[in-house]
Amino acid sequence: xxxxxxxxxxxxxxxxxxxxxxxxxxxxxxxxxxxxxxxxxxxxxxxxxxxxxxxxxxxxxxxxxxxxxxxxxxxxxxxxxxxxxxxxxxxxxxxxxxxxxxxxxxxxxxxxxxxxxxxxxxxxxxxxxxxxxxxxxxxxxxxxxxxxxxxxxxxxxxxxxxxxxxxxxxxxxxxxxxxxxxxxxxxx
Ligand SMILES: [Zn+2]
Numbered sequence: 001x002x003x004x005x006x007x008x009x010x011x012x013x014x015x016x017x018x019x020x021x022x023x024x025x026x027x028x029x030x031x032x033x034x035x036x037x038x039x040x041x042x043x044x045x046x047x048x049x050x051x052x053x054x055x056x057x058x059x060x061x062x063x064x065x066x067x068x069x070x071x072x073x074x075x076x077x078x079x080x081x082x083x084x085x086x087x088x089x090x091x092x093x094x095x096x097x098x099x100x101x102x103x104x105x106x107x108x109x110x111x112x113x114x115x116x117x118x119x120x121x122x123x124x125x126x127x128x129x130x131x132x133x134x135x136x137x138x139x140x141x142x143x144x145x146x147x148x149x150x151x152x153x154x155x156x157x158x159x160x161x162x163x164x165x166x167x168x169x170x171x172x173x174x175x176x177x178x179x180x181x182x183x184x185x186x187x188x
Contacts, residue, residue, distance in 0.1 A: 021137055033145040043159030062106035079123045081131050085116040087123040100124055118143035
C-alpha cells in the first residue's frame with residue numbers, strides 16, 4: 001500500500017493548450033506579405049523598406065530617440081508585446097486623424113532591425129487593436145515571410161526575374177497553391 005496518501009497527482013493545467021494559427025490565416029498572411037511587397041516593387045534596385053513604410057504615413061522612430069522611462073510607458077500601450085519594438089496607433093490630439101508609429105530597438109544588426117520593423121508593421125497591416133499572443137504569432141509569421149522574400153531577392157533576385165519577364169507567375173502560383181491547399185478563397 002505504498003503511495004496511497006499521495007493525492008497530489010500532478011494536475012497540470014490542461015486549459016493552456018498551445019495556440020496555433022489556422023491554416024487559412026497562415027495563407028492569408030503569406031499572401032498579404034507577397035502582395036504588399038510585390039506592389040511596392042521590393043525587387044527594384046535600391047528598394048528601401050523603411051521608405052516604403054514611411055510613405056504609408058507611418059512614423060519610424062529609433063528607441064535611442066526616447067528616454068528609457070518614456071519607452072517603458074509606451075510599451076504598455078503598444079499593440080504588440082515584443083519588447084524589441086513598439087506599435088502605436090493613436091488619434092492626433094489636434095486633428096483627430098489616426099497616427100501610426102513604429103519604434104524599434106536600434107541597438108541591433110540591420111537584419112534584426114528589419115525583422116523588428118516588419119513585425120511591428122504586421123500589427124498595423126493585420127489591423128490588430130490590442131495585445132494578444134495570437135497577434136504576436138501572426139506578426140512573427142508576417143515578418144518571417146517578409147524577411148524570406150527580402151533575402152531571396154538579395155541573394156537570387158527572384159522577384160526581379162519575375163518582374164522582367166512581365167508576368168506574375170510566382171505570385172499566381174503561390175496564390176493558387178495556397179488556395180487549393182488551405183481552401184483560403186473564402187477569406188481573400
Ligand atoms: Zn508584436
